[in-house]
Amino acid sequence: MRKKVIAGNWKMNKDLVETVELINGLKSVVADPKPGVSVVVCPPFTSLAVAANLLKDSVFKLGAQNMSEHDEGAYTGEVSWKMLKSVGCEYVVLGHSERRQYFSETNELINQKAKKAVANGLIPILCVGETLEEREKGITEQVISAQIRGVLSGLLSSDMERVIMAYEPVWAIGTGRNATPVQAQQVHQHIRKLVAQLYSWSLAEGLVIQYGGSVKPDNASDLLAQNDIDGALVGGACLKPDSFAQIIGSVR
Numbered sequence: 005m006r007k008k009v010i011a012g013n014w015k016m017n018k019d020l021v022e023t024v025e026l027i028n029g030l031k032s033v034v035a036d037p038k039p040g041v042s043v044v045v046c047p048p049f050t051s052l053a054v055a056a057n058l059l060k061d062s063v064f065k066l067g068a069q070n071m072s073e074h075d076e077g078a079y080t081g082e083v084s085w086k087m088l089k090s091v092g093c094e095y096v097v098l099g100h101s102e103r104r105q106y107f108s109e110t111n112e113l114i115n116q117k118a119k120k121a122v123a124n125g126l127i128p129i130l131c132v133g134e135t136l137e138e139r140e141k142g143i144t145e146q147v148i149s150a151q152i153r154g155v156l157s158g159l160l161s162s163d164m165e166r167v168i169m170a171y172e173p174v175w176a177i178g179t180g181r182n183a184t185p186v187q188a189q190q191v192h193q194h195i196r197k198l199v200a201q202l203y204s205w206s207l208a209e210g211l212v213i214q215y216g217g218s219v220k221p222d223n224a225s226d227l228l229a230q231n232d233i234d235g236a237l238v239g240g241a242c243l244k245p246d247s248f249a250q251i252i253g254s255v256r
């Protein structure tokens with residue numbers, strides 16, 4: 005059985021005071037997840053150290069929302085893998101569609117970041133997803149395949165044991181319009197088949213593929229019941245402790 009990973013992407017929300025409130029709220033309502041389920045919170049950089057301190061000895065793991073492809077040096081405004089590890093991050097979200105759209109991140113750059121993350125002991129959550137236009141043109145699978153080939157280029161099988169993929173249709177992110185379980189399952193199955201072609205079936209069978217895009221308490225259990233959906237990357241609904249707790253509790 006594959007493990008399941010539920011991750012909350014806070015995006016650019018919550019200052020320090022609000023971070024303390026949200027973490028304390030999460031700790032008070034999120035019961036111990038079922039065996040085989042990991043829960044990750046990804047606050048903004050400025051909240052990571054405080055969150056790490058509050059989450060010590062809790063069920064929550066810590067992740068960041070982005071990372072530099074460089075180790076250190078004259079890269080104003082950037083944050084390195086070493087900095088993330090030093091504050092207790094185990095995960096890092098890479099290639100979120102908002103990074104691709106607003107910060108011009110390419111598959112090539114995301115691939116460099118992914119290599120840097122795995123080489124240094126961070127688990128990358130690698131995001132892929134098609135736009136509405138691409139879905140309507142019927143080219144979803146081609147788009148996803150190109151993104152996957154790009155972001156995984158040069159990663160070895162041994163690296164892939166530390167990689168999580170997230171399918172996040174761009175048209176479903178923050179819109180309140182989720183992919184149906186059937187639509188999501190089709191793409192997840194496609195991703196798993198492609199990873200099997202690129203690596204092996206046994207590796208693909210073990211790969212955690214999260215779904216993201218307007219996951220909420222009322223749609224989480226149907227999405228998470230699909231064979232190839234192994235967790236969720238949650239935006240808006242992770243900012244409310246009760247909603248996030250319900251989503252975590254939806255894993256069967």
Ligand code: PEP
Pocket residue numbers: 013015100172176177178179180216217218219237238239240241
């Ligand atoms: C996300 O930020 O990755 C996301 C899926 O957001 P939302 O759940 O708000 O659609």
